[in-house]
Amino acid sequence: MQDPTPTLAALPPGALSGVTVLDLSRVLAGPWCTQTLADLGANVIKVERPDSGDDTRAWGPPYLKTPGGEDSSEAAYFLGANRNKRSITVDIAHPEGQALIRRLVLQADVLVENFKVGDLARYGLDAQALLALKPGLVVCSITGFGQTGPYRDRAGYDYAIQGMGGLMSVTGERDDLPGGGPQKVGVAVADLFTGLYSTVAILAALRHRDLTGQGQVIDMALLDTQVAMLANLGSNYLCTGKAPGRMGNAHANIVPYQVFESSDGHLILAVGNDKQFAKFCEIAGHPEWATDPRFLRNADRVHHRAELVPLIAEVLRRQPRQHWLGQLEAAKVPCGAINNLDEVFADPQVQARGMTVPMAHPLSDRLQVVANPIKLSATPVQYRRPPPLLGQHTEELLSEAGLSPAEVQALRDQGVIG
Structure with missing residues (x-):
């Protein structure tokens, strides 16, 4: 099916038009951050591994349905966090792939990555090396535990972070009641909050860059974010020294x-x-x-x-x-x-607020995405591009970077790009 991406030149500029983001992240926290930036108008280039791409491309079912009703290759999970981006496949383990990333960095304002601590240094693509190449670059590194501390080398996953960061100690029914015990939240809130905090940090760093010309490194950790989002419960503990427990669906301080x-729900x-x-x-x-x-x-x-x-x-x-x-x-x-998702998306208030958006996709005319909740009066969020197929824009992006068709083919022959 032909790429149905609309003519972008006719669209008014977004709030972040002119900002280019090189996205080396995968799964959820990083892609959630870069999707938010993309929704606000940034040019986001999603760098993926050849052949497999972002892990979440395979996190199904469910998958996007084709016009014939069959499953496509695109997992719903991936579709939820990657709209408004262009995909390029690059093997950064290959020296030519590393050179290609450096070439893209020269055109970028922001780089977002969620590699394990020290991994990018093996390829000469660590934050300090990239800042030496482009001093105005904003580098946002997202990991489970941050770049410092005794857990810095551990892999971090949302579920474990919800436990380690205290959220599961205050979520779930009381231990003395049926079904009591710790519960995780139904969506990956540590990932999502970290993505949003990362977005805020990037915008602050861009403001500093615009004023001074100086880039910087942002060190984001899921555990830090989870501890911060304990909010009033964390404050209660620090004021009293008493750890709150689980209250199920009740409130510790208010009744009822x-x-x-009810009789029907x-x-x-x-x-x-x-x-x-x-x-x-x-x-x-x-x-x-x-x-x-x-x-x-x-x-x-x-x-x-x-x-x-x-x-x-x-x-x-x-x-x-x-x-x-x-x-x-x-x-x-x-x-x-307490609505199920059928009721949520049928709710007249949700519909009036435009919280679902149809998008034409190369594999389907059935794609609906959950809208961005940000409502800006002068520079509204735009839904310019559906979540990309793996490597869909590789040739387009390399041409923009100044490579000739022969150079692109040479990289493909070497396995540097997919």
């Missing part, structure tokens, strides 16, 4: 503030103050709860959680979810549905 079951009740509790009691048909000394104030409700929560659960179980949500929302009592 948890998941309850679950809902969230998130009462934030005593006035909201009184309104809830009216809706529940038990106004006397609001004047009961055990439940009068939030502190009382926290102390008598074991008595109040079963009473609420018994009432909410009697009616369907929408019965309660409609009344609670009308009374401005905080609440919410």
Whole structure:
């Protein structure tokens, strides 16, 4: 199928138009960072291994469906983190491949990589060597544990980082209840947060570069990010010396503030103050709860959680979810549905906000991507290119770098490019 990439010259410039990013990362944290930069208008060149490419190209099923309904070669995982990029295949273990990366660096503003600590130095492509080649370059290195410290040589994976960084100690049901024990979050939040923090760091470094001409090295670690994103729980521990435990879907300091079951599904009740509790009691048909000394104030409700929560659960179980949500929302009592993904993408608010985008793909006309949530008034996010096929833009990018067709063919004959 012909490449359906639209004519890009007609598109208005994005916020990061003119910024070129050389992306040597793979899997999720790095590609999430570079996809965000690409969505904002940066020219992102994704460097992949010949033959196999980014690991996530093979992380399926599910795969993108062809027009005939068959599985294509493109894993949904890869498609979720690599739009608006161009793919070039380069074997950096080959001296000619290393020379090619240096040539691309001369045209780049940013390089993002997530190799193990010291790996790129074996190829003469470490941060210091690249900064010597181009002093204005911003190099962002993303690893599990950072460039320093006793764990620097370890491989880092999101699941392990969620455990090591404390998140799983506060996620999941209490140990004394059925199903109790540590739980990971359902998506790779350590990877995703690290990708976003990396984006912020790159933008700050580009601002510094624009002011001074000086590039720099950004050292991002999944473990650092996971510790930072403990947020108020980390602050609570540092102030008290007491480690918080798992509360399941309940809240340590507010009652009722948890998941309850209705007659046809679950809902969230998130009462934030005593006035909201009184309104809830009216809706529940038990106004006397609001004047009961055990439940009068939030502190009382926290102390008598074991008595109040079963009473609420018994009432909410009697009616369907929408019965309660409609009344609670009308009374401005905080609440919410627990939607599966069918319901999420069918939700009128999600649709009104344009949170899915169709994109023409070389292998399918069925591609839908989750939209970028950033809404900019003057330089909106653009969906210029579908996630690339492996090496799809190799010849195009090498031509832009000044190589002749004969030089490109010579590199292909040597196995330097795919």
